[in-house]
Amino acid sequence: MLSGPTRPSIGTTFPPLRDDVVDAAVIGGGVIGLATAWRLAQRDLRVAVIDPSPGSGASFVAGGMLGGVAETGFAEADAASTHVVARDSWDPFLAELSATIGRPLPYAAPGTVMVGFDRSDAQAIDHLVTFQRNLGLPGRPVDRGELDVLVPGLGRSVRSGYFLDRDAAVDNRAVVVALIEAATTLGVCGVSENCTSITATRSGLTVTTTEGQLHASSVVVATGAAPLPALPDATSAPAIYPVGGVILRLEPLRDVQTPAVVVRSVVRGRPLYLVPRPDGSLVLGATAVERGFDVAVHVSDLHQLLDDGRMLLPFLDECGVLDVMTGLRPTTPDHRPIVGATTTPGLYLALGHYRNGFLLAPATAEHLASLVASHGAGR
Numbered sequence: 001m002l003s004g005p006t007r008p009s010i011g012t013t014f015p016p017l018r019d020d021v022v023d024a025a026v027i028g029g030g031v032i033g034l035a036t037a038w039r040l041a042q043r044d045l046r047v048a049v050i051d052p053s054p055g056s057g058a059s060f061v062a063g064g065m066l067g068g069v070a071e072t073g074f075a076e077a078d079a080a081s082t083h084v085v086a087r088d089s090w091d092p093f094l095a096e097l098s099a100t101i102g103r104p105l106p107y108a109a110p111g112t113v114m115v116g117f118d119r120s121d122a123q124a125i126d127h128l129v130t131f132q133r134n135l136g137l138p139g140r141p142v143d144r145g146e147l148d149v150l151v152p153g154l155g156r157s158v159r160s161g162y163f164l165d166r167d168a169a170v171d172n173r174a175v176v177v178a179l180i181e182a183a184t185t186l187g188v189c190g191v192s193e194n195c196t197s198i199t200a201t202r203s204g205l206t207v208t209t210t211e212g213q214l215h216a217s218s219v220v221v222a223t224g225a226a227p228l229p230a231l232p233d234a235t236s237a238p239a240i241y242p243v244g245g246v247i248l249r250l251e252p253l254r255d256v257q258t259p260a261v262v263v264r265s266v267v268r269g270r271p272l273y274l275v276p277r278p279d280g281s282l283v284l285g286a287t288a289v290e291r292g293f294d295v296a297v298h299v300s301d302l303h304q305l306l307d308d309g310r311m312l313l314p315f316l317d318e319c320g321v322l323d324v325m326t327g328l329r330p331t332t333p334d335h336r337p338i339v340g341a342t343t344t345p346g347l348y349l350a351l352g353h354y355r356n357g358f359l360l361a362p363a364t365a366e367h368l369a370s371l372v373a374s375h376g377a378g379r
């Protein structure tokens with residue numbers, strides 16, 4: 001499947017909402033909105049997810065890496081402990097999700113290797129690991145012998161690297177499906193429409209969609225990188241903009257051993273990653289381009305990914321291409337998420353998770369659910 005502007009489908013959705021009053025409405029069913037809806041429903045709230053196509057946004061395209069250490073770059077020193085705590089919250093989160101849906105939801109990859117392609121790339125990785133080590137986030141050095149076991153097929157130019165044993169990855173699409181199922185078991189329903197506005201009334205909030213209205217004590221806006229619905233006058237709209245990212249999903253190779261861990265790299269100065277999926281397919285990503293809402297895949301995107309990918313991992317030449325997609329990372333000017341209450345009582349934002357929506361989803365959902373519950377939605 002080659003997909004550009006058409007909307008993908010995760011293949012499952014919520015049962016339709018039969019009422020026009022709920023305790024909490026979640027606008028947007030990406031990983032952030034879905035995890036929040038599940039946590040809200042666990043607090044005995046009647047919850048609706050408003051989204052024409054849950055799971056079709058950035059959450060469909062993401063690598064699913066939980067980069068507790070790897071995502072702590074030079075500009076993110078203050079987020080280091082948040083990243084590590086968020087990553088570690090995935091163990092109980094996945095266990096609880098698996099138990100709720102009644103089937104195992106394993107990590108897609110159990111750890112991460114960081115390697116530089118050439119000498120200057122390797123120096124860049126060394127520099128980053130030294131910085132992370134100074135923050136108390138150690139990567140374990142690995143030599144070429146160990147790399148050959150962890151990353152079979154790695155190009156000969158790589159001599160050494162680092163192993164981050166807790167920076168795992170999840171299968172993003174499997175997690176989204178599981179969250180819809182888990183929330184559905186607790187009675188969460190869906191409205192398959194776009195939300196156009198949210199207004200404050202004396203008794204709560206009114207959510208207007210393309211086809212109708214519903215009333216909620218609390219509303220969580222989790223619309224990813226999309227333009228926000230109109231918010232109540234008292235609430236200033238935050239600046240959110242899309243940063244596009246193209247990924248390729250590649251077919252498993254018969255008779256060729258491929259990496260079982262995430263491979264993060266710098267190739268001639270450009271970041272690149274490869275994430276294995278439980279079905280054996282490999283996700284190669286990702287570009288970072290600011291072209292507004294243009295999700296067309298440009299030749300330059302493909303050229304960059306393929307050129308860098310096959311230099312680092314020559315076996316990629318033999319792989320079939322399963323799909324090529326662009327996702328829009330929801331981004332804020334300082335690259336920090338906007339999560340919490342607004343000046344309008346009952347209205348909450350869960351926006352701007354940029355490169356780390358999966359990493360941060362359990363933490364964001366838990367935080368919002370306790371805020372909403374303390375506001376007294378439904379009571």
Ligand SMILES: Cc1cc2nc3c(=O)[nH]c(=O)nc-3n(C[C@H](O)[C@H](O)[C@H](O)COP(=O)(O)OP(=O)(O)OC[C@H]3O[C@@H](n4cnc5c(N)ncnc54)[C@H](O)[C@@H]3O)c2cc1C
Nearest residue numbers: 028030032057058059063064065195224245327357358359
């Ligand atoms: C190429 C790429 C790779 C990435 N890799 C990783 C990674 O490895 N690890 C990681 O942690 N993060 C990664 N990310 C980031 C991650 O995907 C995002 O941060 C995360 O998916 C954001 O989730 P979300 O729920 O906020 O938004 P989305 O998943 O975009 O969901 C938003 C939802 O809101 C709905 N919506 C929008 N407007 C409206 C409206 N008006 N009314 C109703 N519904 C609406 C949409 O239909 C959509 O379903 C990656 C992103 C990209 C693009």
